[in-house]
Amino acid sequence: MDRIYLDNAATTILDKDVLAVMMPYLTSHFGNPSSIYSYGRETRMAIENARKSVAKLLNVKSGEIFFTSGGTESNNTAILLSIRDLGCKHIISSSIEHHAVLHTVEYHQSKNSVSLSFVKLLQNGNVDLVDLENQLAAQKEKTLVTLMHANNEIGNLLDINAVGAICKKYNAVFHSDCVQTVGHYPLDLRKSLVHFISGSGHKFHGPKGIGILFINENIKVNPLMHGGGQERNMRAGTENIYGIIGFAKALELANTNYEKESVQIQWLKTYMMEKLQKEIEGVSFNGDCSSKSLYTVLSVSLPKTPKSEMILFGLDINNICVSGGSACSSGADIGSHVIRAINNNPNLVTIRFSFSKLNTKDEIDKVVSKLKELI
Numbered sequence: 001m002d003r004i005y006l007d008n009a010a011t012t013i014l015d016k017d018v019l020a021v022m023m024p025y026l027t028s029h030f031g032n033p034s035s036i037y038s039y040g041r042e043t044r045m046a047i048e049n050a051r052k053s054v055a056k057l058l059n060v061k062s063g064e065i066f067f068t069s070g071g072t073e074s075n076n077t078a079i080l081l082s083i084r085d086l087g088c089k090h091i092i093s094s095s096i097e098h099h100a101v102l103h104t105v106e107y108h109q110s111k112n113s114v115s116l117s118f119v120k121l122l123q124n125g126n127v128d129l130v131d132l133e134n135q136l137a138a139q140k141e142k143t144l145v146t147l148m149h150a151n152n153e154i155g156n157l158l159d160i161n162a163v164g165a166i167c168k169k170y171n172a173v174f175h176s177d178c179v180q181t182v183g184h185y186p187l188d189l190r191k192s193l194v195h196f197i198s199g200s201g202h203k204f205h206g207p208k209g210i211g212i213l214f215i216n217e218n219i220k221v222n223p224l225m226h227g228g229g230q231e232r233n234m235r236a237g238t239e240n241i242y243g244i245i246g247f248a249k250a251l252e253l254a255n256t257n258y259e260k261e262s263v264q265i266q267w268l269k270t271y272m273m274e275k276l277q278k279e280i281e282g283v284s285f286n287g288d289c290s291s292k293s294l295y296t297v298l299s300v301s302l303p304k305t306p307k308s309e310m311i312l313f314g315l316d317i318n319n320i321c322v323s324g325g326s327a328c329s330s331g332a333d334i335g336s337h338v339i340r341a342i343n344n345n346p347n348l349v350t351i352r353f354s355f356s357k358l359n360t361k362d363e364i365d366k367v368v369s370k371l372k373e374l375i
Contacts, residue, residue: 009354015205050248070211071179074198089141136170148177154287155297164193206250210243
């Protein structure tokens with residue numbers, strides 16, 4: 001059986017058209033962008049053209065886009081800048097954020113630099129916006145709200161326009177981890193009233209090791225890394241040129257093909273849900289499975305049995321790649337903090353299937369058939 005890859009929320013395959021535009025910057029266009037001669041000028045021009053392309057696609061100014069090493073760096077940076085430069089003394093987050101946010105806010109709380117509270121979650125895992133507003137209304141200190149646009153494990157979508165409006169009402173800083181939505185939805189950041197967002201190239205068929213941090217021009221922050229004038233004096237260090245080129249191309253392709261590909265992927269997700277319900281007794285789904293859900297992610301729970309507890313290994317042996325939660329936590333089977341927060345049932349085993357434009361109906365049929373056989 002050929003390998004079936006259904007862990008696209010962890011990472012995606014590099015698109016061949018993205019690789020094609022990256023290759024010259026791995027070979028002939030090797031100049032340092034900070035050099036004044038022609039080799040340097042051509043790579044500097046390529047970086048700035050990529051920045052303009054990304055900014056246009058997100059409806060922001062090119063001066064508001066900063067290239068980073070990925071979502072984790074962008075999340076860490078937004079939180080640090082909010083505390084250090086914007087005077088935030090309190091953070092409101094949620095218990096189901098990606099660890100790149102959750103561990104970071106907990107770290108700053110442990111150093112007594114901020115107080116921390118979590119917004120209540122509704123039964124389906126959605127953020128309780130009434131509780132968010134109540135917390136902001138009662139808070140005397142300058143507050144950072146950091147809530148992810150789409151959950152990487154259960155797929156729930158946050159109404160970032162609504163959260164942005166609430167934050168504006170109470171003069172709070174708003175950061176959104178958009179790692180699962182940049183490249184999956186056409187985003188209009190001007191409309192969303194957000195101060196910071198994070199994105200990562202490898203989640204939408206771009207290269208690994210490249211991300212973006214959007215910093216709203218209306219806020220003033222100090223350099224993150226010192227030692228050079230790169231990224232308009234904000235992030236010193238020679239730029240990841242081929243990564244930047246690849247990120248911009250991947251985002252361009254994603255936006256161009258969004259309507260066709262999103263419909264195709266949503267169909268696969270819906271088809272898999274229906275097939276699982278038909279073929280496997282006791283199956284259930286985690287999170288909000290309505291239209292307020294990421295079309296690329298399906299979190300499935302199965303009744304716990306000696307066979308289902310070994311299900312990830314069984315699928316792996318059969319060349320089927322899925323995850324039990326977030327791939328970023330792999331290496332230690334400590335269970336999912338997201339599933340614990342919304343569905344703390346010890347009698348269930350959770351699998352996350354996540355889809356891309358390359359998956360097919362035939363693959364879904366094979367996976368459900370093998371799943372049924374294994375349990």
